[in-house]
Structure formats: structure tokens, C-alpha cells
Amino acid sequence: MSDHPPVPEMVHSSTRGRAIRFAKVSKDFTTGNGRRISAVRQVDLEIAEQQFVALIGPSGCGKSTLLRLADGLLEPDMGQIKLGDTSPRPGPATGMVFQNFRLIPWRSIAGNVGFALEGQGLDTAELNQRVRMQLEQVGLAQWANHYPAQLSGGMRQRVALARALIGRPDVLLMDEPFASLDAQTRELMQDDLLALWEHHRPTVLFVTHSVDEALLLADRVIVMGGGAVLEDLTIDLPRPRRSTDARRVAEYGRLREHLWSRIRDLVLADPASAFFGRR
Numbered sequence: 001m002s003d004h005p006p007v008p009e010m011v012h013s014s015t016r017g018r019a020i021r022f023a024k025v026s027k028d029f030t031t032g033n034g035r036r037i038s039a040v041r042q043v044d045l046e047i048a049e050q051q052f053v054a055l056i057g058p059s060g061c062g063k064s065t066l067l068r069l070a071d072g073l074l075e076p077d078m079g080q081i082k083l084g085d086t087s088p089r090p091g092p093a094t095g096m097v098f099q100n101f102r103l104i105p106w107r108s109i110a111g112n113v114g115f116a117l118e119g120q121g122l123d124t125a126e127l128n129q130r131v132r133m134q135l136e137q138v139g140l141a142q143w144a145n146h147y148p149a150q151l152s153g154g155m156r157q158r159v160a161l162a163r164a165l166i167g168r169p170d171v172l173l174m175d176e177p178f179a180s181l182d183a184q185t186r187e188l189m190q191d192d193l194l195a196l197w198e199h200h201r202p203t204v205l206f207v208t209h210s211v212d213e214a215l216l217l218a219d220r221v222i223v224m225g226g227g228a229v230l231e232d233l234t235i236d237l238p239r240p241r242r243s244t245d246a247r248r249v250a251e252y253g254r255l256r257e258h259l260w261s262r263i264r265d266l267v268l269a270d271p272a273s274a275f276f277g278r279r
Contacts, residue, residue, distance in 0.1 A: 019046055019047055019048050019049055019084070019203070020045075020046070020047040020070055020081075020082070020083055020171065020203060020205065021045075021046050021047075021080075021081065021082045021083075022043045022044060022045040022046070022066070022069075022070075022079065022080075022081055023044060023079050023080045023081070023082075024042050024043070024044055024078065024079040024080070025040060025042070025043045025044075025066075025069060025076045025078065025079035025080070025081055026038070026040055026041050026042055026043070026076060026077050026078040026079055026227075027039050027040040027062075027065055027069060027074060027076050027077050028077055038226075038227050039062045039065040039227055040062040040065050040066055040069065040076075040227045040228075041062075041226065041227040041228045042079070042228065043062075043066060043079070043227075043228065043229055044229070045222065045229055045232075047203060047205060047220075048203075049170070049203055050201040050202070050203055051203055051204070051219045051220060052197060052203075052204040052206065052217055052218050052219050052220075053203075053204065053205050053206065053218055053219065053220045053221075053222060054206045054207075054208055054213070054214035054217060054218035054220070054221045054222065055067070055205065055206065055207045055208070055222050055224060056208055056209065056210075056211065056214050056221060056222070056223055056224070056259065056263065057223055057224035057225050057230075057263065057266065058225065058263060058266050058267045058270070059209070060270075061224040061225050061226060061227065061266070062224055062226075062227040062228075063207040063224055064175050064176075064207055065227075066224070067173050067174075067175050067205060067207050069081055069088070070083075070088055070094075070171075070173055070205060071088055071090055071094055071096050071173050072087070072088035072089035072090050072091075072094075073090060083171060093169060093170065093171065094169050094170075094171040094172070094173055095163075095164030095165055095167055095169040095171070095172045095173065095202070096164060096173045096174075096175075097157075097160050097161055097164045097172070097173070097174045097175065097177045098160070098175050098177070099175055099176040099177060099179050099180055100180065101148070101153075101156045101157060101159070101160045102160065103148040103156060103159055103160065104148075105147065105148050105149060106147075107147075107148075108144065108145050108146065108147055109135070109140060109143050109144050109145070109146055109147070109148070109151070109159055110128075110131050110132075110135065110144040110145065112148065112159055112163055113131050113134055113135060113159060113162045113163045113166055114127055114128070114130075114131045114166075115163065116163045116164070116166050116167050117130060117131075117166060117167065130166055131144070131166065132144070134162045134165060134166040135162060137162065137165070137196065138158040138159075138161060138162045138192070138196075139158065139192075140155060140158055140159065140162065143155065152185070153180060153181050153182075153185065154181055154185035154188065154189060157177060157178065157181065157189060158189070158192070160177070161177070161193070161196075165196070165200075169202055170202055170203060171202060171203045171204075171205070172197075172202045172203070172204045172205075173204075173205050174204065174205070174206045174207065175207045176207050176208055176209065177189075177206075178190065178208075178213070179208075179209070186213075187243045190213060190216055190217060190243055191242055191243055193217065194216075194217060194240065194241055194242070197217075198239070198240055204217075206218065211256055211259045211260050211263065212247075212256065214259070215235060215237070215246065215252060215255055215256060215259070216241060216243055216246050217241075218235050219234070219235055220232060220233065220234055220235060221233045221235060221259060223259065223262050223263070225266045226270075230262070230266075231262065233255070233258075233259070235255065236251070237249055237251060237252060237255075
């Protein structure tokens with residue numbers, strides 16, 4: 001994908017220029033035995049337009065729940081969430097990328113990507129053109145007529161990314177999208193995501209368990225624990241970044257040690273969260 005050709009600038013949707021705002025947001029869940037669990041507690045957080053923000057923390061700290069609240073897949077029990085001046089809801093204003101790809105097995109790669117545009121009133125020629133351009137961006141144009149089972153894990157994740165981007169969202173929500181990939185493919189995907197983000201600059205909220213991934217990608221790293229925001233750390237590493245370059249900066253090592261110490265302390269304080277935590 002790193003050799004893909006230049007693409008025209010993306011025309012953004014109606015939420016252009018708007019931030020994500022969590023105002024005293026809380027969300028509880030009830031377990032099968034009737035126990036009430038507080039997944040997100042009094043989160044007060046604002047994300048500026050075009051920022052790349054990573055959420056890290058041990059399993060069960062509320063990262064993925066916060067992401068689903070931002071997409072409108074969940075409703076908060078308390079507090080308010082705004083994308084600009086509107087409440088979140090699944091749709092073209094936001095793109096969502098999950099860990100497990102969620103591709104439709106009986107549809108071609110082009111069909112999977114184009115699925116995100118169906119029902120928006122595009123004629124066939126325009127839809128096909130948009131799909132072709134999006135597949136070119138992620139280096140998969142020659143695979144358009146293949147099916148998900150014929151692709152590697154990394155290629156399938158590129159398809160999922162293309163499907164999220166084709167709606168031209170201002171907000172991109174990513175839930176551990178590279179966690180299931182092997183180490184080499186994951187690093188390549190990180191670099192590819194950075195290249196796409198640097199070109200289009202959507203606002204990104206990115207969930208990860210990897211301190212290194214958070215440092216490589218993000219402008220800010222939000223540390224969560226017990227459903228709450230514990231730290232909001234600005235990452236001043238120079239851009240553009242690439243995985244092979246960022247780690248050479250002395251500040252990278254200091255930031256990594258600081259964040260890893262925070263995560264380690266959180267896991268040691270609640271070891272069960274690493275195995276049985278809520279998401």
C-alpha cells in the first residue's frame with residue numbers, strides 16, 4: 001500500500017470542523033447474574049477536529065465502550081455526547097473499523113466497500129468510481145473482484161478501512177483494528193494508516209492495548225482505568241511519522257516508559273481485569 005498513487009482531496013461531510021465532546025458520560029451494564037458493572041464513569045473529554053487520539057488501558061477499562069458511545073451504537077446512562085452540535089448515530093458522518101474486519105463473505109471486495117454507500121442515492125457509475133478510487137488508496141484495486149476468503153488478514157483489514165473511509169467521514173473510530181495481525185503486517189498497516197490520515201486528516205479515536213502503537217499514531221494518548229480517564233498526554237513527536245523513525249527519537253523512550261508504567265500499575269492493582277474485564 002505504501003506505493004499507492006496520489007489521490008484527490010476528500011470532500012468531507014456536514015460535520016466538517018466539529019469536535020467530539022463527552023460531557024460527564026457514564027454507562028453501566030448488567031451481567032447475567034444481575035450484577036451492575038460501571039463500564040464508563042463520568043468521562044469528560046473533548047477531541048479537537050483532525051486530532052488523532054489513542055485510548056489505552058488494561059482490558060475492562062471502558063475503552064471500547066467509549067468508542068461505541070461515540071458512534072451511537074450505545075446510549076449513555078448519564079451525560080451527553082456530541083459530534084459537533086449533533087448527537088452521535090451510526091451513519092456516513094462517522095466511519096467505524098472493528099478488530100474482526102466484519103466483511104460480507106459472499107460479496108466481492110468491491111461489493112464490501114461499496115456496501116457503505118448503498119442507500120445514499122448514488123447512481124451505479126458514481127458508486128463504482130468511488131469504490132475504485134478508494135481501493136486504489138489502500139492498494140487493493142487489483143483485488144476488487146476477489147472475495148474476503150481469498151485475502152490475507154492484512155488485506156482484509158485494508159478492505160475494512162476502505163469501507164470506513166469511502167463515506168468520507170470527518171470522524172474515524174477504530175477499535176483495536178490491527179490486534180489480530182502478525183507483527184510485520186501490523187507495522188505496515190500502522191504506516192499506511194498514518195499516510196491516509198496525513199492526507200485526509202479526519203478526527204480519529206483509536207482504541208489499542210499497545211503503548212508503541214499509541215505513541216506512533218497519536219497526537220494525544222488518553223489513559224483509562226476503571227472506566228475513568230486517568231491521564232491525557234500530549235505526544236509531541238515530530239510528524240510525519242513512520243514506525244522505523246519514531247522510535248529513534250529520545251522522547252519516544254521516555255514517553256514509552258511513562259505510559260507502560262501506568263498500564264503496569266493498573267493491571268497489577270486489578271489483575272483480573274487483564275482476563276475478565278469489561279470492554
